[in-house]
Amino acid sequence: MVANAQTPVIECRGLTKVFKDFWLRPRVTAVDGLDLVIEPHQVFGLLGPNGSGKSTTIKMILGLLFPTKGRIAIFGKLPTDVETKARIGYLPEESYLYRFLNARETLDFYGRIFNLPRSERNKRIDMLLEMVGLEGVQRRPVGEYSKGMQRRIGLAQALINDPDLLILDEPTTGLDPLGTRQIKDLILHLKQRGKTVLLCSHLLADVEDVCDRVTVLYGGRIRALGTIEELLSVSDSTQIETERLEPALVAKVRELIEKEHRKVHKVEAPRRKLEALFLEIVQKALSEGAATSGAKTGGAVAEFLAAGAAPAPADEGRQVIAGLVEAAKPAPPPEVSKPEPAAPAADARVLDALTAPKPEAKPASEEKPSPPKAVDRSVIDDLLKKDDPS
Amino acid sequence: MTSAAVRWGGRFALSLAAWAAVEGLVWLGGAGDPLASAPGRAAAGVFAGAWLFIAGFALLRLLLGLEWSPLGVARAVVEEAVRMRLAVAFIGLLIFILAALPAMQDAETPLRYRVQTFLSFGLGATATLLSLLTVFLSCASLSNEIQDHRIFTVMSKPIGRGPYLLGKWLGLMLLNALLLAVAGTLVAGFTWQLARETGVDTGDALSVRREVLTARESRAPEPADDLEKRALARLNQLKKDGSPLLVEMREDALYAQLVGQEKKQWLSLAPHGQETYVFDGLGDAKREGREIQVRYLLRASQAPPENTVTIALEINGRTGTLRTKVNDYQLMSVPPEAVDEDGRLTLRFINENRRHPKQTFETTLTFPPGDGLEAMYERGGFAGNFARGLAILWLKLGFLAMFGLAAATFLSFPVAALMTLAVFVVAAASGFLIDALAYFGDNERSETLKSATSAVRWTGLLLAEILGPYSRYAPAPKIVDGRYIPFGDVLGCAASIGLVWTGLSAAVAWLIFRARELARVQV
Ligand SMILES: Nc1ncnc2c1ncn2[C@@H]1O[C@H](COP(=O)(O)OP(=O)(O)O)[C@@H](O)[C@H]1O
Ligand SMILES: [Mg+2]
Numbered sequence: 001m002v003a004n005a006q007t008p009v010i011e012c013r014g015l016t017k018v019f020k021d022f023w024l025r026p027r028v029t030a031v032d033g034l035d036l037v038i039e040p041h042q043v044f045g046l047l048g049p050n051g052s053g054k055s056t057t058i059k060m061i062l063g064l065l066f067p068t069k070g071r072i073a074i075f076g077k078l079p080t081d082v083e084t085k086a087r088i089g090y091l092p093e094e095s096y097l098y099r100f101l102n103a104r105e106t107l108d109f110y111g112r113i114f115n116l117p118r119s120e121r122n123k124r125i126d127m128l129l130e131m132v133g134l135e136g137v138q139r140r141p142v143g144e145y146s147k148g149m150q151r152r153i154g155l156a157q158a159l160i161n162d163p164d165l166l167i168l169d170e171p172t173t174g175l176d177p178l179g180t181r182q183i184k185d186l187i188l189h190l191k192q193r194g195k196t197v198l199l200c201s202h203l204l205a206d207v208e209d210v211c212d213r214v215t216v217l218y219g220g221r222i223r224a225l226g227t228i229e230e231l232l233s234v235s236d237s238t239q240i241e242t243e244r245l246e247p248a249l250v251a252k253v254r255e256l257i258e259k260e261h262r263k264v265h266k267v268e269a270p271r272r273k274l275e276a277l278f279l280e281i282v283q284k285a286l287s288e289g290a291a292t293s294g295a296k297t298g299g300a301v302a303e304f305l306a307a308g309a310a311p312a313p314a315d316e317g318r319q320v321i322a323g324l325v326e327a328a329k330p331a332p333p334p335e336v337s338k339p340e341p342a343a344p345a346a347d348a349r350v351l352d353a354l355t356a357p358k359p360e361a362k363p364a365s366e367e368k369p370s371p372p373k374a375v376d377r378s379v380i381d382d383l384l385k386k387d388d389p390s
Numbered sequence: 391m392t393s394a395a396v397r398w399g400g401r402f403a404l405s406l407a408a409w410a411a412v413e414g415l416v417w418l419g420g421a422g423d424p425l426a427s428a429p430g431r432a433a434a435g436v437f438a439g440a441w442l443f444i445a446g447f448a449l450l451r452l453l454l455g456l457e458w459s460p461l462g463v464a465r466a467v468v469e470e471a472v473r474m475r476l477a478v479a480f481i482g483l484l485i486f487i488l489a490a491l492p493a494m495q496d497a498e499t500p501l502r503y504r505v506q507t508f509l510s511f512g513l514g515a516t517a518t519l520l521s522l523l524t525v526f527l528s529c530a531s532l533s534n535e536i537q538d539h540r541i542f543t544v545m546s547k548p549i550g551r552g553p554y555l556l557g558k559w560l561g562l563m564l565l566n567a568l569l570l571a572v573a574g575t576l577v578a579g580f581t582w583q584l585a586r587e588t589g590v591d592t593g594d595a596l597s598v599r600r601e602v603l604t605a606r607e608s609r610a611p612e613p614a615d616d617l618e619k620r621a622l623a624r625l626n627q628l629k630k631d632g633s634p635l636l637v638e639m640r641e642d643a644l645y646a647q648l649v650g651q652e653k654k655q656w657l658s659l660a661p662h663g664q665e666t667y668v669f670d671g672l673g674d675a676k677r678e679g680r681e682i683q684v685r686y687l688l689r690a691s692q693a694p695p696e697n698t699v700t701i702a703l704e705i706n707g708r709t710g711t712l713r714t715k716v717n718d719y720q721l722m723s724v725p726p727e728a729v730d731e732d733g734r735l736t737l738r739f740i741n742e743n744r745r746h747p748k749q750t751f752e753t754t755l756t757f758p759p760g761d762g763l764e765a766m767y768e769r770g771g772f773a774g775n776f777a778r779g780l781a782i783l784w785l786k787l788g789f790l791a792m793f794g795l796a797a798a799t800f801l802s803f804p805v806a807a808l809m810t811l812a813v814f815v816v817a818a819a820s821g822f823l824i825d826a827l828a829y830f831g832d833n834e835r836s837e838t839l840k841s842a843t844s845a846v847r848w849t850g851l852l853l854a855e856i857l858g859p860y861s862r863y864a865p866a867p868k869i870v871d872g873r874y875i876p877f878g879d880v881l882g883c884a885a886s887i888g889l890v891w892t893g894l895s896a897a898v899a900w901l902i903f904r905a906r907e908l909a910r911v912q913v
Contacts, residue, residue, distance in 0.1 A: 064909035112462030
C-alpha cells in the first residue's frame, strides 16, 4: 500500500567489526564486510549459528558498538542519533532489567524515556502487561521472575513506544511454547500494520514461519540471502500437488514419468525445510574452510559418555516433553463462537496451518493469523490500533 | 487514595504508640528524663528518623515523577538505594551512633564540651557515612549497569548519554539531599535536647548558648605591616652571611619559616613587654549593639601558680587588670561601645602586674597563631548556620558523586570505587597534606633521593592543592565552635567545588561515556 521507494529502514554497507584485545591487537572478526538492506514493512530474518555475528550486527545498528569499517544508516540517520531511537524497539538477547523494580515500574521507567504522557503510559502498560500475561504479578520485583517471565517483560519494554522498527535478538529463548507462539503472532501482526521487524535467531522454526526475507550468516559473512520462497524453492525438481491419489494411480503416474526417462524422487515432502538449507549452508562453509569466531558444529557424543550406553530413543524423549508441556498448560477455555482451530494445546497443528500455503482453507483466519487466545489478539489490536487505518 | 491515607495514619499511630511505650518503660525504670538515656534517645531517633525519611521520600517521589526523562533515570537510582536497604542502613547506623554517643560521655564534663563533642561526632559520622555511600553508590550504579548489560536497553531508547549521566547524578544528589535532611534534623534535634540538660554550673549552661548554639563572626588581629619586611631583611642578612641554613633549606621554605617566626614574635609578650592588636571590621557589631567576645588562649612558657597570671589590658586608653587562666581558651566580653567609629577595636596587652610589678610572674606569654586571639560577635542563629553547613556538605557530596560516575564510565566497580575513595581521602586530608608535604624530603642528603622525594612532593602538593577547596570548606568545625558560616561560603563552594570540579568531572565523564562502546566486553 505504501510506495517502496522510501529510504530503507536499515542499510549497512561493508560493515565490519573486529574486536581487539587490551593491547589493541585484532582478535576476533565478528562481522566481515556485511551488506544489508532492510526495506520498510519487511520481516527480516537474520539467521546463523552461535557466534556468527548476529548480535554484534544488531549492537552496531543500535550504536552500542562502533563499526571498525563500513557505514550504517538507520531510518537514514547514524546509529548514534538519539531521535531515531524513538522509533525503535529492541529486545536484547538476554533480558537485562533493574532487579528491584517491579514489572509496572520497569515499563514506566522505559516509557518515561520516550516522554510518553502519564495517562498514555499507564494505558499502554496495562495493555502490555496483559498481553505478556504478567498483569497478575506486576507488583513483584522483576529480580524474582523466572527467565521466561523476564523475557516477557523484555518484550513488553520493546513495544512500549509502538515502534516502527522492532529488533528482536533471539526473542524466544527461555519462552514456553505459548510465549513462542505469541511472539510469532505479534510479528505477523506488526507486519500487517506496516511495521518493520528484524528478527535474529538460530531457531529456524521461528524464522521460517514469519520472515519475508532471510539472511544466513556464518563467520560474520552472508552465506545466503533472499525471500523464504527463493531460498527454499528447489529448482531442479518439480512438484505436482493433486488431491489424494490411491497407490495404484501413483504407480501409474510413476510409470508414465519413467517412460520419459525421468526420475521420481519422492512422492510426499512438498517442500524443503529451512533446517535442511541451514545445515547445508553451514556444512558447505565448513567444507570450504570458512573462518568463524563462533561455535563450530558440535561433534559426536563424547566417547566416555557414549561408550556402552544405549542410545536414547529420540522420538520417545520428544514425546515425553510434548506431554509435559501439554500437562503444564491450563485447560483451554471453552470456545463457543470461534471457528478457528485455536485451542492453545494444539500448537503443532496451528503452526502447520500457518505455514502450509492453503489460501482457501481458512476463510475465517484470513485477517488474523490464528490467535492462540482471544484476549491477546484484542490487546494487541488496542495497543496498536492508533495508526492502523483498517 | 483514602485507603492509603488510613493505612499510613494507622502506621503512624501505631509507631507513635510504640515509641510512647518505650519512653514510658524507660521513665518507669527510674531514669528521670527518658530522653536523657540511651534507649530513650534511640527510640526517639528511630521514630523521628523513620517518619522524616518516609515523608521526605514521598516528597522526593513526587518531584521525581515530573515529566522529564533524566528524572526517570534519577528515580531508578533513588529506588535502588532505598530498596537495597542502603538508605535504611545509613539512617540506622547514624541513629545508633547518635543515641549511644551522649551515654559514653562523663556527666562531670562541662555540658559545653559534651554538646560540642556530640555535634562534632554527629556531623563527622554524617559526612563520612554519606561520603562513603556516595562513592560506592555512584560507582556501582553506573559500572554495574554497564557490566551486567542493563545499559543496552536504556541506551537503545531516545536518551542521550549526557542526559543519562545527568539523571544518574541528579538521583544521587536528591538521595543525598533527603539523607542529609534526615541526618541533619536528627543531629540538631539531639543537640538541642542535650543542651537542655543541666550543666556543671550556671556559667557552663550559659556558655553552651553563647559559644556553641550560635553563629559568631570572627576577626583576627591585623598583623603589623612590617612583619614580612622584617622577615625579608633577615633572609637577606642570612644570605650575606653565607648562612649554612641556606644550604640545608630551600630559600622559599626558609622565608616562610622566618615569616612564621616574626608572626610568633608579634603574638608573644615577654615579661614586662607589651603589644597592641587591632581588630578591624567590627562596625556591624557596634551598630547592632552586640557584645564583643574576645576569645583567646595564652600559652605560658613556665607554668604559673594555679595556672593563673595577672596582666594588664588597655582598651581605648583605659587600663585594667586582668587575672586570667593560661593554657586554656578564655572568653572575655567587651561592650560594643569600645569599638571605634571605623569599626576597629584596639587592645593592648601588657605582661605585667601593674599594681604590684614586683609580683609579675616572669614568663613569656604567647597567643598561638591561628585561633589564639580573635574578636567575635553574634551574627546569626544556630539553625541557619547548621543549614548552610549542610548545604556545603551536600555540594561536596555532589562532586564525589560526579567523580564516581566519571570513574565508572571506564572502570569496573572495584577499581572505580577505589579510585574515588582515594580522591575522597586526599581531598578531605588536603589541608593536612599541604602542610606535611611542604618540607617533605628537605633533609635528604643524596641528590637522587632529593629529586625523587621532590617529585613525590610536587605531585602530592599538586593533587592536594587542586583538591584544596574540599578541606577548606569544612563546615563541621565551624558549627561546633559556633562560628558563622557566611552564605558567601556556600556560594564559593558552589562555584569552586560545584561548578569547577563537579563540572570538570562531568565533562570528562561525558567525553569518555560518549566515546565508549557500551557493548564491548573486556575480560
Ligand atoms: N565484546 C566482545 N569482545 C570480543 N569478542 C566478541 C564480543 N562480542 C562478541 N564477540 C565475538 O564475536 C563473535 C560474534 O558474536 P555474536 O555477534 O554475539 O554472535 P551471535 O551470532 O551468536 O549473536 C563471537 O565469536 C564472539 O565471541
Ligand atoms: Mg547473539
